[in-house]
Amino acid sequence: MATTTTTPTKTESLIGKRLRRREDPRLITGNATYVDDIQLPGMHYACIVRSPHAAANVKKVDIQAAAAMPGVVAVFTGEDTKDVGPVPCGASLPGLRVPYHHILAVGRVYFVGHPVAVVVAADKYVARDAAEAVEVEYEELPAVADPEKALAEGAPAVHPEWPDNVSFNFHQEGGDCAAAFAEADVVVKQRITSQRLIPTPMETRGVVADWKTGDRSLIVYSSTQIPHLLRTLVAGMLALPEHKTRVITPEVGGGFGCKLNVYAEEALMGFVSMKTGKPVKWIESRRENYLCTIHGRGHVDYFEIAAKNDGTILGMKLKLIQDLGAYHQLLTPAIPTLSVLMMPGLYRFRNITADIVGVFTNCVPTDAYRGAGRREATHGIERMVDLLAAELKMDPAEIRLKNFIQPEEFPFATATGLTYDSGDYALPLRKALEISDYTGLRAKQVEARAAGRLMGVGMSTYGEICAFGPSPATPAGGWESATVKIEPSGKVTVLTGASPHGQGEETTFAQIAAEELGIDVDDVVVLHGDTAIVQYGIGTFGSRGTAVGGPALYYALQELKAKIKRFGEMMLDSSDVSFAGGVCVCNQTGRSCTLAEVAGAAHRAMKLPPKTEPGMQATYFWEPPNFTFPFGAHIVVTEVDRDTGQIEVTRYVAVDDCGRIINPLIVDGQVHGGVAQGLGQALYEQAVYDDNGQLLSGELTDYAVPKATMMPWVESHHTETPSPVNPLGVKGVGEAGTIGCSPAVVNSVVDALSQLGVRHLDMPLTPEKIWNAIQGGRA
């Protein structure tokens, strides 16, 4: 038994330390394993036959030629798979119409890319050739690709059983909007769109399914954000017992929400592996990615804001038209409801009314994409506040400061039924104004205008709802889990149910564990993404990884710390023992024992403290009592080329408050990446469907994801207002950059063009659109 005296070696806190990501060496040296890297003995390959039409009856699927090709093992059509359960919709709303979503089309296709048949072959080249040999006879039908056109009288019905193309109507109100508008001095109205975007992770989706005939069990490798939910749902679709279904999520090369889903292909690969008895791999091509993976956004919003002449906002009305696409994927109808939840933004007004109409179109479904719902809300509110400021000839910063919820008002109950946890909304705005030298910028703008230049200064002050979330408010449970195992040598393994996929929690969670246990961060490893290894978890989305998974880890660590202390008391034969810096110390004698010694003793179990199990492991499932509400202010300076309409972002100042910061390097990375995606929406990206439902921006040559050379320098700053919702004080930051960015950019460009009479512009701000606005003045 250890009785040596050891001085705690660690004194510096790991929380707030700019540690480099431990994930990166393997990712940047080609050592990471993605789904396409999985090689199994006897691997077969699937290729999916997809509809070139947005709407058509499938008259005949002739598989004979394909099935006869050497190397082809099987060809399946919708007739073969129609007993597989539908692709699940996890969201529910009153009166929601949910079309039955077969994994392969049965009788009719509803969007370009709709899967019709699948070919399995021993070789992926043969599979591709055979897919081309499947002859499908279509009877083309009229299609509709625009949600407002879909609502018009006489529009083609996406689903013939619902000729109005309406999936749901949802109404929410708080306060007394009618009274607020009646007492208003000014009402400003604007139609604001948030165009459809195509999530573009570097790694497209991919699935390997491996049916173990002898065990009658299925392993599904999938590039997903939600391995456990995927297991539960795919097992259900295939009528397999859940315990005989295992999902392994190897490295995920980006998700951004589009892998927070259960896709037809995930069940389909399970089906074909079961039918053929072979392991089967399907890797999505970029074309399939663009046509068949969910899209984001797709809003047409009609906003009205009511205010007093002094700028006091009284209320807001919204009619939200959500382009759903042809089906509901996992959370499709829930996404616009998040926009309504966040309608008040950071402002004190308590009168809102909102009506959502969810509209079917002959397009791929929309669903969660980084900032889902909240970005659209923020964009709308922040545009409306700027429009109001312009109407009242007020400074946009001043009108915001006037309407912010004040620090002493927290917790603050909003008109939409939320309780904002904590905040000091003026703090990041004032900081951003100071860093950007706002007064100086306005002076420069006067000079620029005098010189005939179009310079703009724009801001957004965003609030977001993160850390999804209290279970009663989520479709599948909103808690998260962690297991901490202290191995006999004292090294630590953390299992998180959150399944991070690029957010860097292998680093931040190691920081949390090492901090709590007082050990070196390199003595901690964080594992995730295998349902056979990791206890059930919910996954990573909605900026919840650290904000919900982190506290689960924290509480598991507290349980272990208590146990370590009990062992320390036993080993040091004292009731006055403290555990700090990785060492138990008897406060009377100064004798000590290390964590390794304690862990060894706990596993050897020669002697145990009273009522204490051997071993050194704890699992904690943490249920969050509330969401968290991060906030921030972004200020963007732009210069518009009068002759071409091109926009240059000359300065980008981001001040984000995501509560306590565990690792500033990772937080800054999240902000930078988020801003890149926000700029993508503001300036470049749009999914373009023609009137017949053909996706014209179907490749990276036509869909403009911002490249490194298009990025401005992002000056990333922070304020830290700890959240009272969790013991770490963290709020979440994965989506902040995306949410804060696009309204600030648009506000800046509208500001630049305001001298020409332009008061609003819809995204993306393409040079031609801007040029037209310059020519036409009032746009």
Added chain:
Amino acid sequence: MKISGAHKLPLGRDRAFRAMQDPAVLAQCMPGCESLDRTGEDEYAMRMKMALAAVTGQFQGKVRIADSAFPESFRLIVEGSGKVGFMKGDGLVRLTEAAPDSTEVAFDGDVHVGGTIASVGQRLIDGTAKLMIKRFFDKLAAKAAEVE
């Protein structure tokens, strides 16, 4: 996509009108046309091989002539599909006499393209359509000159 334009043919209007509805002439003048078989009144089945730069594609389709108003106008409906996608064109062709032996042929219609060619080649559809139409009229004009 809207498509419109005009080309001149060195033929009188009556002859120009007839030439443009003569399956033998059409077969020789439509770019890449490999066969054109009559399947009904003013209706033909067509096989064509499109080749432009490295892009090649086999198409099977239909050509239909409707609303024929000799010698002034007719509607031309073309449909084709192949492994690389499909196209549909529907347009009004109007002939006006420019000179005794010269006819201006104006067309105005919609082209709808789908499949791979639509989603990866949108920037080229407009130019390609124009090129194919130009090739058609160039050949037709050359053919007409030959007949003279």
Added chain:
Amino acid sequence: MIARNFEYSTPSTLAEALALLADGEAKALSGGMSLIPLMKLRLASPDLVVDLSGVPGLNGIVETADGIEIGAMTTHHDVESSALLRSKCPLLAETAAAIGDVQIRNRGTIGGAVAHADPSADYPAALQALEARVKIAGVAGERVVSAADFFVDTFTTALEPGELVTGVIVPAEAEGTGVNYTKMLQPASGFAIVGIAVRVRKDGSLARIGVTGLGAKSYRAEAAEAKLAAGDVDGAAALVADGVEANADIHASAAYRSQMARVYGARAMRAALNRAA
């Protein structure tokens, strides 16, 4: 993204390559920047791909009495970084530097780009302005065609089936010539929405304007050149797009493209004039 089956051949002489290409059904592979994606999308499915990388004599930049000859297999990177071109034909080097991205410039070749004749490609603008000549070889022999005659239409050149581009000849610029290539790039693909190449001398003895991206093919804006020679940049810019039926796509309408040709035309002319003696 898997091509159909094809045969692949790596000839070691030009004669062998030409023999393989003679029937017009095979495709020549140079840098593969256009052909390979088209094959993977199955928009191109040649039975035979003839890889020219093993053919000697197609790569390199040499000065001759006739001008500067750039072998067809010379990469954009080699063109942009050639000291010879930088000093004697900077317009071509500058244009090469504006193509696509680093990966494309490392792989793509001038011969491939020219033969492909993408209406939005960068080189053709420079080649038009330079009054370059394109060297062509076929089983029937060799010939040289001016850039003006070489670019015929969208993706259509003066190449007969079975012929290859073997090189491009550009002039060595006389002292005092100012040049510039300026493009408005399409943010997704990096192709030119419009690209303008200008060569000019201040004494009016030389004014050349090459345009790409605007219409079905690259061209020399000759009416504009006359104005430029007279020192009238605005007058020249107003004529850059004249008589050209402009392309339209989801990135730029025909009207906007034409206007950008005028704007970028003026910019390229001013930049070239600034460098001219």
